């Protein structure tokens with residue numbers, strides 16, 4: 298008995314589970330957004346999902362927040378709707394309208410249709426929409442404690458500039474002080490600011506609603522001098538109303554602008570009405586810990602133009618050393634040469650004991666060796682210096698070595714190597730050595746690395762026989778795996794859609810004699826950063842990543858959609874362009890554009906690398922299209938043709 302009873306309960310639970318899953322299937326399924334999700338949008342966003350499939354002669358009257366929304370025959374829907382700040386609820390209501398009832402309407406019956414509550418399914422979903430920045434009101438003197446400078450801590454030294462901002466009541470007088478170090482430094486009100494929304498500016502039309510123009514932002518700065526010294530200092534900001542005399546003066550000076558009537562409420566304040574606020578962030582001036590030397594402990598590290606900002610240089614190997622002169626939050630600033638500075642993530646380096654300086658090298662001889670598939674430039678140095686490789690143009694590579702001084706009397710050419718046209722060097726400034734390599738053909742790919750203290754640049758020669766795919770080593774990367782990527786209205790995941798296209802592409806390329814390597818050929822997990830590693834390990838000639846698109850919150854999917862292609866390094870743009878062209882031709886989709894995009898799989902330099910966004914997962918018609926073999930084959934055909942064209946045009950160049 299004891300044993301049977303729990304089994305009964307388990308059975309009952311099973312029945313309940315199955316029935317609840319079943320009833321769920323009969324309702325409205327919202328794929329995106331999720332309940333309580335924070336929407337990064339400003340005034341509108343999209344919502345997608347599906348309704349239970351209907352019989353052939355049925356259709357839905359489907360509304361979200363009262364707005365009629367189309368339902369695709371397979372049940373999928375997508376809407377782009379206005380939202381308001383705060384908790385915001387979508388009310389969804391679908392009425393199953395029988396076709397015969399429609400006929401009645403056409404025959405002259407009044408009213409829409411017979412709305413039987415049994416035919417109605419309802420649901421609601423609440424999301425969180427962040428409050429936009431709100432302009433402070435004039436009838437209260439106020440500094441906004443939530444308006445942030447974009448840092449928590451900064452170490453500055455003589456010659457650095459501390460830039461500060463506050464938001465408060467518009468039209469006032471503002472200033473700041475820092476303990477005994479700086480007193481009453483004036484701040485000025487800036488022009489009204491727009492709150493830019495990155496998603497809209499890159500993937501949409503760049504529209505900024507008027508409601509997002511903010512007045513009352515004040516800025517000021519302090520140039521740090523040698524005498525300023527202190528630890529963990531806070532900044533105090535002050536705000537006081539415009540003086541009565543200045544208001545009266547403005548009124549007496551014609552022409553009087555309407556906006557100046559806004560000054561009237563300030564007349565109620567006196568000169569002693571001052572508000573102040575202490576900064577949550579802290580600053581150090583002339584901290585004796587700096588400068589210090591750091592060494593990279595990550596195998597692949599990027600250095601940047603600012604904390605969390607664009608890349609100054611990618612792929613600095615483990616062991617590279619640099620001098621750091623200050624910090625902001627989790628970032629050090631490195632002085633790479635006399636004028637060149639770059640930011641390094643604190644967790645990716647170790648601090649060397651005080652007294653150790655970064656390496657110094659004098660470069661006397663540069664030479665190169667020509668192999669079958671690559672040309673190897675050799676730079677013997679005394680240590681591992683930070684470096685930067687730039688594609689100046691299609692046939693011009695620039696190597697910059699920081700902390701290196703030229704003593705170059707000799708550059709040895711390999712006679713008979715026709716790919717290298719001219720090699721020149723320049724000491725751009727103290728601590729910055731530059732070598733320019735001009736080539737007779739376009740750049741295919743290159744690699745830079747250290748072996749011991751010798752720095753190498755390897756230039757890859759273009760593969761032989763560019764008339765054919767035969768023997769070309771091509772890596773196909775079906776995007777995502779354990780993360781599903783974007784999800785379509787009826788639940789098709791991007792990882793599945795990507796794989797379907799990739800498998801057809803692989804088959805096609807193999808038929809044409811290419812050696813195809815897939816980063817995954819089933820649903821198994823592959824880490825994003827393993828994909829370039831797989832490609833490099835396989836000595837690939839080129840790389841194509843297959844994806845399908847979604848949009849950031851707030852961008853209108855009905856306006857912004859189509860096929861698109863992404864590259865990172867200039868030497869990959871022609872491959873991206875060729876594939877994009879064939880995609881548009883084969884699939885007859887809208888042109889969503891060619892992009893330079895900072896995507897991990899496109900950052901390697903060794904080969905041309907592109908990422909294709911074939912269609913849009915989130916649009917019901919396109920999701921349905923992605924399920925068809927016909928569309929998958931068209932994409933495979935287009936990408937194959939694109940690669941062939943790229944090879945052919947490279948040869949004819």
Ligand SMILES: [Zn+2]
Pocket residue numbers: 776777782783791844845
């Ligand atoms: Zn993707």
